[in-house]
Amino acid sequence: MCSSLVPHGKRLVQFQKGRDFSVSVKLLQNVFSVFSNSFSSVATAADVSFRDSRKGNNFTVSYLVDSLGLASKLAESISMKVSFENKGNPDTVLNLLRSHEFTDSQISSIISDYPTLLVADAENSLGPKLLLMQSRGASSSELTEIVSKVPKILGMKGDKSIGRYYDIVKEIIEADKSSKFEKLCHSLPEGSKQENKIRNVLVLRDLGVPQRLLFSLLFSNHHVCCGKEKFEESLNKVVGMGFDPTTPKFVEALCIVYGLSDKRLEENFNVYKRFGLTVNDVWELFKKCPAFLGYSENRIIQTFEALKRCGLCEDEVLSVFKKNPLCLRASEQQILNSMETFIGLGFSRDEFVMMVKCLPQCIGYSAEMVKKKTEFVVKKMNWPLKVITLFPQVLGYSMEKRTVPRCNVIKALMSKGLLGSELPPMASVLACTDQTFLKRYVVEHDEKLVLELMSIFNQDRVS
Secondary structure, rough: OOOOOOOOOOOOOOOOOOOEEEOOHHHHHHHHHHHHOOOOOOOHHEEEEEEEEHHHHHHHHHHHHHOOOHHHHHHHHHHOOOOOOOHHHHHHHHHHHHHHHOOOOOOOOOHHOOOOHOOOOOOHHHHHHHHHHHOOOOHHHHHHHHHHHOOHHHHEEOOHHHHHHHHHHHHHHHHHHHHOOEEEEOOOOOHHHHHHHHHHHHHHHOOOOOOHHHHHHHHHOOOOOOOOHHHHHHHHHHHOOOOOOOHHHHHHHHHHHHHHHHHHHHHHHHHHHOOOOOOOHHHHHHHHHHHHHHHHHHHHHHHHHHHHHHOOOHHHHHHHHHHHHHHHOOOOHHHHHHHHHHHHHHOOOOHHHHHHHOHHHHOOOOOOHHHHHHHHHHOOOOOOHHHHHHHHHHHHOOOHHHHHHHHHHHHHHOOOOOOOOOOOOOOHHHHHOHHHHHHHHHHOOHHHHHHHHHHHHHOOOOO
16 A cells, blocks of 8 residues: 555564464365355345335334344344245244254344345255254254354355354354464465465454454455455554454454555545545544545545535535544435435425534435434424424434433423423433433432333333
């Protein structure tokens, strides 16, 4: 990368050719070559999305909530990846997992991570794969632990591939438990992809990268773990900038830095500089949001220009990006549609600009969500629309966890004449923590009323 653009720091990561680890050399020589081509789709039906059938989408959400106990919001998110119109196949999959002693908690975790399992062929695909893993000496607890950590193992094809991957994951998990990770591995061909990946995974693990992120890298098609010199260079930059290896942001930053060519990096910096950002500004924003540096030149320009078309001046656009670089996730059309949504609800263009400056991420909120939350606080609670302009954070709060429970308490107090004739300020009700809210509006009353208000507060509340 261009030396003038990259922040310099101490070389923090040491690479050694003779690194050791607990996974046997014989096992590792072939396993990593499997990753790039060993996955099959769990079933053709896994590609079905919510837009193909509204009926299927609604049924899917209800099923996930009722059968797995998932939160509505998570269930809705999953229904965008997989959809079904009856419970026949999903029930068969769940029953199969339970027959292998997976707990309800493990099953919920597996489906949340890999929802297409629900439309897989339990009898001819999933069942034989589970039996194959058991045949390799896995106890029930080992099997459930490994599949819970890497459910995508059930999406692989080929007994040989599944066996190899199962063994490597098991070895890593056991090594972590016993703290015996190192063992000589000189028999791998020097410079091979296998050697590079093994060495790089070892370095990442030594830095503290947790299993779930290591396994995610092994499953991905990203080449970040296959490089050698570039991996070392990229890793040192990311470590030197202070990213915490135990967080997903560390891996995200590593992938972004590894994937950026000098030309691409220079192009992006030049675009940002044209809009008034300094090199230091860009790196600070990168530390805040690694994806910020991975967007194309066209995407950056389009987003800047779209915000200017909405009424923000150049300095205001710059301020918005510094406040929340994730704004770049919103396309030009999404931004313009967002403005139309707010105007359609009765906000002026100037009020929309005010809200974007205060809460930049609001441009990425769905029209349905904005309408739902706006109508609740205006029509159900009778707060004036202007209040949302002054306190747009309400649009980012969870209806189930915060807004509805608290507002129900306020309505109960108002009906009893305990808050006077005017609603308290929206920020006073919603901006505080639960503890502060309860202290402010609940615990000061007599015991009987406190019990009543707590019942209202906790009713149907998502924890």
